[in-house]
Amino acid sequence: MSTETPQPPESELPEQMRVRLAKRADMLAAGVEPYPVSVERTHTLREVREAHPDLAVDVATGELVGVAGRVMFLRNTGKLCFATLREGDGTELQAMLSLALVGEDELARWKASVDLGDQVFVHGEVITSRRGELSVMADAWQMASKAVRPLPNTHTELSEEMRVRQRYVDLIVRPQTREMVRRRAQVLRALRDVLHGRDYVEIETPILQLLHGGATARPFVTRANALDQELYLRIALELYLKRAVVGGVERVFEINRVFRNEGIDSTHSPEFTMIEAYQTYATYDDIADVTRAMIQAAACAVFGSTTVHHVDGSVHDLGGEWRSVTLHGVLSDTIGTDVTPDTPIADLREIAVKNDIELKDGLTAGEIVLELFEELVEHTLVAPTFVRDYPVEVRPLTRQHRDDPRLAEAWDLYVFGTELATGYSELVDPVVQRERLTAQSLKAAAGDPEAMQLDDDFIRALEYGMPPTGGMGMGVDRLLMTLTGLGIRDTILFPLVRSE
């Protein structure tokens, strides 16, 4: 060891880090920069590969290139060294260093300073080895960035915790993780493309809010020092998008993060990405078509068709029209008993008892129907299914049904047994909306932490007249899960983890 790095007490570091730090120090002592500002890269590894798709064995092209990548394999033999370089998209290319070409000193310097995981630059001729491997035969090489921490071994699976806590390592080691990053980008782009194609305008609305609303969920609370006031992180996008609709943004959407202070598990993250879209002079039927178009476009963006491939190997077609049922209808079909908005509470409770479902006291008929649906039907809806016409009391932001005032013009979209999206014919009557939110705020005052607050400014906006509007909301992470079959923590690049 020639130079000390006083920061962390070296004796407490693992042996392999001490060795690598010593190599870094030795390079500095020899006047070699382990972290140069740049290197003379002329080609990406992919470009070299694409320029020479099928060279014969043991061929020299005469083409000189400068390439760089992370060392993923290293085979230092006596007078001929091999390294497999990899760049960000996963493309790999072999570098070879021979005593004859680089000389004794440079070969020794390579062996002494290069470890698995280092970023290196290699200049030389594009050749194929005697075994036919496309390679760059080096005439010069340079460290591009010395890795002082060793990579995990690449022959065993990384632990789940390591993959989430050190996602950068997961990205280096696992192609599936790199693929998810790109798939998420493809999905976001597809969603935007569909909406832009229909003349929607993307806007950004406040994340820090004085009141929480637009959904029933526990919010995160924070504080604005300058205002000396508590603020909430938004739980939904809805109420501000509707303000924009009132103001004349007649087709509007937002894709961004919302925050819910609730359980964390394989399908729930405290922050997740929502898309909400609103279109004036549209109904919940129109917005269902938009939603289907978005999901099918997302599938095509990822898989090239509406046939999706899950990580468990299963294949599912999300193409064509989707099944549409009513809430009461699908519940009736499932349990074999007719349930309608007229079914008395006593009868509904009897169905619950028969099916071993415990119900809280004081529920309305509509709330019981919804509970029965969630317990008995939801998990059976594997193929995409719009479930329509919910009890009006469980959809406080939706207009009453044109044919039955006890129902709301709302649908939920279920795929693979879970809810993926929701859509409404929006409630635009300010008087009815005030009544509904007042009822919600009474529940909040009574201690329900998930109930909506009465947002007077939102009501005031409606009082100026909001056009008839259809709206939808969808969890983007859920969409990724639907397309790939992964858990939510695999669809979010950097999910929340507890401190180590």
Added chain:
RNA sequence: GCGCCGUUAGCUCAAUUGGCAGAGCAGUUGACUCUUAAUCAACGGGUUCGGGGUUCAAGUCCCUGACGGCGCACCA
């Protein structure tokens, strides 16, 4: 929040009834000009998650805390 299971070398894991803490990969040294999970030889590497206890003796048993996984509850 409640319950169950787990945490051992850089990584992935093993360790019988409580009896010397091990393997593969990675690392160090040496050999090798066609390797590609290279091979061969030798060597090094441990606060067994933290704290406390029982015991002649604790990775192993008990208590406690942290973190993780699964189930339940809440929810998208």
